[in-house]
Amino acid sequence: MALIEITNLGxxxxxxxxxxxxxIELHPGEIVGLVGPNGAGKSTIFNLVTGxxxxxxxxxxxxxxNITGLRPDQIARKGIGRTFQITLLFHGQTVLESMLAGHxxxxxxxxxxxxxxxxxxxxxxxxxxxxxxxxLKFMGLTHWKDTLVNALPCGLQRFLGIAQVIMSPxxxxxxxxxxxxxxxxxxxxxxxxLRQLRSQGISIFLIEHHMKxxxxxxxxxxxxxxxxxxxxxxxxxxxxxxxVIEAYLGCKRGTRRVP
Amino acid sequence: MRPVRIGGAAKFFLAVVLLxxxxxxxxxxxNRWQQICIMWAIWSTVGMSWLVILRVxxxxxxQAGFLCIGGYSAAVLMxxxxxxxxxxxxVSAATCGFVALVVGVIILRLKGLYFLVISLVFAxxxxxxxxxxxxxxASEGLFGIPIxxxxxxxxxxxxxxxxxxxxxxxxxAGFTFRRMEKSRIGRIYSYIGASSDLxxxxxxxxxxxxxxxxxxxxxxxxxxxxAMGVYLGAVGPEGFTFYYSLIAQIVAILGGVGxxxxxxxxxxxxxxxxxxxxxxxPGARSLIMGALLLTVIFFLPAGLVSVRxxxxxxxxxxxxxxxTD
Numbered sequence: 001m002a003l004i005e006i007t008n009l010g011x012x013x014x015x016x017x018x019x020x021x022x023x024i025e026l027h028p029g030e031i032v033g034l035v036g037p038n039g040a041g042k043s044t045i046f047n048l049v050t051g052x053x054x055x056x057x058x059x060x061x062x063x064x065x066n067i068t069g070l071r072p073d074q075i076a077r078k079g080i081g082r083t084f085q086i087t088l089l090f091h092g093q094t095v096l097e098s099m100l101a102g103h104x105x106x107x108x109x110x111x112x113x114x115x116x117x118x119x120x121x122x123x124x125x126x127x128x129x130x131x132x133x134x135x136l137k138f139m140g141l142t143h144w145k146d147t148l149v150n151a152l153p154c155g156l157q158r159f160l161g162i163a164q165v166i167m168s169p170x171x172x173x174x175x176x177x178x179x180x181x182x183x184x185x186x187x188x189x190x191x192x193x194l195r196q197l198r199s200q201g202i203s204i205f206l207i208e209h210h211m212k213x214x215x216x217x218x219x220x221x222x223x224x225x226x227x228x229x230x231x232x233x234x235x236x237x238x239x240x241x242x243x244v245i246e247a248y249l250g251c252k253r254g255t256r257r258v259p
Numbered sequence: 260m261r262p263v264r265i266g267g268a269a270k271f272f273l274a275v276v277l278l279x280x281x282x283x284x285x286x287x288x289x290n291r292w293q294q295i296c297i298m299w300a301i302w303s304t305v306g307m308s309w310l311v312i313l314r315v316x317x318x319x320x321x322q323a324g325f326l327c328i329g330g331y332s333a334a335v336l337m338x339x340x341x342x343x344x345x346x347x348x349x350v351s352a353a354t355c356g357f358v359a360l361v362v363g364v365i366i367l368r369l370k371g372l373y374f375l376v377i378s379l380v381f382a383x384x385x386x387x388x389x390x391x392x393x394x395x396x397a398s399e400g401l402f403g404i405p406i407x408x409x410x411x412x413x414x415x416x417x418x419x420x421x422x423x424x425x426x427x428x429x430x431x432a433g434f435t436f437r438r439m440e441k442s443r444i445g446r447i448y449s450y451i452g453a454s455s456d457l458x459x460x461x462x463x464x465x466x467x468x469x470x471x472x473x474x475x476x477x478x479x480x481x482x483x484x485x486a487m488g489v490y491l492g493a494v495g496p497e498g499f500t501f502y503y504s505l506i507a508q509i510v511a512i513l514g515g516v517g518x519x520x521x522x523x524x525x526x527x528x529x530x531x532x533x534x535x536x537x538x539x540x541p542g543a544r545s546l547i548m549g550a551l552l553l554t555v556i557f558f559l560p561a562g563l564v565s566v567r568x569x570x571x572x573x574x575x576x577x578x579x580x581x582x583t584d
Contacts, residue, residue, distance in 0.1 A: 076460055081460075093449065101450045110430065114442040115439060141340070
């Protein structure tokens, strides 16, 4: 069964059809890349899947359940983690403090136990701390745990974003341009971490412009342009697909442009 | 020699006893200083309540609305239903909380400047509705609220009794807000305040916590409003103007918004002392108050709580403040 099944997804902003009848299927354990020129509708698809936008048409199913129209927090609780294209941070907090945000949805103690610092609340708090430290260690951020998030180097902020998401169990990670602002060394490090996550059973769906990384990293690539899917297949198939070459490089002189 | 270690419960008990003694001693100050202390406790509590809403990222200018609802509920309960004072206080605060719940679900959908404007509108609607209602005394307000019965050694016919009551409310609010700030609740509020989108992507339903913060803030503001109404013996629509909402922000910003308890305590102390003694310069009152505010904001942008750091040039510690309670 498909992990995420998107059928006939459509979203318009005024007269602009940002996403126009897209069908996507993601399977457990897969790494799928979503590529396309700027303005093709990639981030819109992510926002539709994670509930930050509501689709005009179409359905999104997660493990067979319809999740179309749910709130972002409800979708996150089902196990769909995401990062944002613009690095969003909890300004003014330390790395460790902001890591705890990813753990909140697993915590069961309510308002009063937290207010009176009961033993069940303390137990949960200690669990959250341990999990944060473990996750920071996994992402190689232990050294930075007491730094303010806004003082963190740009590349490491991307690492932090992913670290926060994997604080709670997720089945699929939607990464919106995770490699932007990273140098080659950091890219190979991050891709290594992502492969490790995949081997733990987490599927990955990512938007990325760094073609070299996408080609070597993804099992399958989906190319969209003007809100429509123009190609889908293995990296080899995509790199020789004429429609993709046209979308990225334009067409040969003299040949008519596809409308 | 091994240093003496004090456990959490013992420390808390010691703090309660110490603060209780200080509060008790305040009751023997000259009359005028007791009045200043009452105003200090009132504005500290309202300032702290305002900060709770700021924690979830919203700038409210509607605190006067909740002071108004609290004051009027207590007045109506005591005048028209012969309700005992203590019950009136609790019911008034709960009424404010309930109003905040209903109103909050609607107006907290707005963010930033839009919320600021609608919170101002809310306070004005409350005030003008009351001013138009004959049952609530229209523009004259309600007066002749009876003096509550004595409670043990606390006499509400004297300033001393009221001072103790307001300090008790302040302590209750201070304890609650400090615990919230130190626990998961305060952390979640600050996540939402920093970036509600990111918080949502971690499965945090931000509306729930925004409304929660709004209700808690309204509860304590209403409690103060109710006690204030009975203390003054009268409530009128002219008493709860926009200026009251401003004072909440002034004391919190003067003291420093980074600290939810200490900030308003310091800011309110400075404000109330100046406010009291500036009656001697009637013409220049607002001018001097404005100059004071500007001076503090200019030289201490992080508020009075940062004065120690500024003086001793202490290096800011990057260490995490969580889990230290």
